Amino acid sequence: MCDPVRKDLYDVLGASPSDSLQQLRHRYKQLALKYHPDRLEGEHSSESRVKTFLEVDAAWKILSDQTTRRQYDMQRRDEYEYTYCCRCGGRFGVSKDEVEVETQRMLQIHNDEEMHKGQHSGVLVCCNTCSLTICVTWLLNQNMQMSK
Structure with missing residues (x-):
């Protein structure tokens, strides 16, 4: 990230x-x-x-x-566009750009048929103050495809 x-x-x-x-x-x-x-x-x-x-x-x-x-x-x-508070008081953060880049990468890997099956994408995000890491995922669909 x-x-x-x-x-x-x-x-x-x-x-x-x-x-x-x-x-x-x-x-x-x-x-x-x-x-x-x-x-x-x-x-x-x-x-x-x-x-x-x-x-x-x-x-x-x-x-x-x-x-x-x-x-x-x-x-x-x-x-960070998307944030979540950690139990230590720190926060997890994912920028909109990171979501877009990962979404584009996954859309290039998977074809349209797989998109209808509810394919997910995600990133690992570390807390900004402690060592805890979470996996942030989201559902890919054809509406998420971005023009280049």
């Missing part, structure tokens, strides 16, 4: 939205030491390591400030 174009800042740091500032700082320091350009001694993939360092640094700059972190968290929540 990760957007390949726009990375989640918490994922960049290997962290969770529920992590404290101290936990985020710890992850940042670990990654900064690992990927900092000064620590690259003749490695072949130095360009990708520098890129990773820049992503980690940018994520830290946003998540380390209380105001920008709050704004980022609100923006993350707004991206």
Whole structure:
């Protein structure tokens, strides 16, 4: 469910939205030491390591400030069309784009005859604060086919 174009800042740091500032700082320091350009001694993939360092640094700059972190968290929540509260207080979220992409993929796999049999599609969704995962499913039908 990760957007390949726009990375989640918490994922960049290997962290969770529920992590404290101290936990985020710890992850940042670990990654900064690992990927900092000064620590690259003749490695072949130095360009990708520098890129990773820049992503980690940018994520830290946003998540380390209380105001920008709050704004980022609100923006993350707004991206989800369908949400469900988790028992831990976090939430599961599926964007409309994710539903459309998965629906199109399933419609390409199955022919029209199978659509009349009540074929389902779905995605696994992780809670944004704990390790619980749920499967969100929906019924495919011919009305869901989208024009390209």
